[in-house]
Amino acid sequence: MKERKNLLFYIAGEAISSLGDVMSGLAFLFLAYDLTQSAWYTTLIALAQALPYVFFGLIGGAVADLVDRRRLLVIIDVIRVPIVASAVVLYSFGHLTYGYLVLIGFLLQTLGCFFNPAHRALLPMIASEEKRMVLNSVMDSVTRGIQVLSPFIVTALLAMGHTVYLLLVDACSYIVSAFCISKITLTTVKGSVRNDKVLLSVFKGLIQYIQWLKNQSALLLLYAMTFIVVFLHTWVWQVGLLLALIEHSKHPKEWFSMLEGIYGGVVIAVNIVLPFVWKKLSMTVYVSGAFIWGCGVVLLGFVSEPSFYIVCVVIVAIGVPIAGLSRVYLLQQWLPQDKLGRGFSFNAVLLYIANSASLALFGWLSYYVSVATLMKSCGLIMLVTTGYLLLRFARKTLGVMPNKRLKS
Structure with missing residues (x-):
């Protein structure tokens, strides 16, 4: 009770x-x-x-x-x-x-x-x-x-x-x-x-984790892709979409909040369906989700009618949870038990650094470049990066983390 x-x-x-x-x-x-x-x-x-x-x-x-x-x-x-x-x-x-x-x-x-x-x-x-x-x-x-x-x-x-x-x-x-x-x-x-020295222990633990991470090629690729995708997405989603709606709609605030709601609904649906589609997630699934995500972002730069933004948002909402859940699954699989906390903390801070860098750079560029051009550029880079990796995976399967590492 x-x-x-x-x-x-x-x-x-x-x-x-x-x-x-x-x-x-x-x-x-x-x-x-x-x-x-x-x-x-x-x-x-x-x-x-x-x-x-x-x-x-x-x-x-x-x-x-x-x-x-x-x-x-x-x-x-x-x-x-x-x-x-x-x-x-x-x-x-x-x-x-x-x-x-x-x-x-x-x-x-x-x-x-x-x-x-x-x-x-x-x-x-x-x-x-x-x-x-x-x-x-x-x-x-x-x-x-x-x-x-x-x-x-x-x-x-x-x-x-x-x-x-x-x-x-x-x-x-x-x-x-x-x-x-x-x-x-x-x-x-x-x-x-x-322990009153817990803060010092936190920073020492992070240094040890970074030293260990240098030899983990699969994790480094996962972290790098996470940074790139989030960096290219954040400004587009948090600011660019609103600015685009201001240009093309008489009611941008209402449209923006409605699109956020549609996004949340599609993400819930994908979260429910995903376990029935893939029993085990992999780096290929992660990159595939990021590729779908990039398709939605690049399409945002080509539409001008508010109703068409719904299609773009739905595509993004399909790709984001596929990539996000795959990333969490891979971290849980690849990180040793004694490094799980630091691994997820490192991932979280990396995400916020990507967010901050994205908002700063693209916010400055928006002074000189149109919102649509920035959206197209971000989406295109996402597609090229993820497309290259998918082709690479198709030719040669990415190496699996050695068992001894998982048990270390």
């Missing part, structure tokens, strides 16, 4: 928090463009939200192992409420500036660097081992489900006349999330690691 109550509060908190994240993510992009009418400054707001994970992504996980996780989560949620509310108040009185929007975006995501690992680390403390896999699947479905429903909520709020209402929903979501987390009952409140 106690476990069931804890899981209900955990899932409810995650659901409302996911809704707030979607609302705030859209609000920051919309407000940035409303305030500046600039593609570069719209990109910069997205960059400001990605950089904290590059700087603090690994540290947040270490902190989560040192403190009372539930208390940390509640405190962070409570701190985030006045930060978001301040933007709502300033906007209402006509004093919200772009600089302040960048500042609070950076602060909120910095807090997220500490909230997210603590929230994930809380799960094993409230769910038995046999229920964790099912719960992880439920959590992913809840997150995707929120993404599907969010366009209806966004459209309704935008119809009320003010983009800032999206931030108001975000502030309320933090209050509900804090309440749900506070209702979770724990028998053990401290993190599993209490």
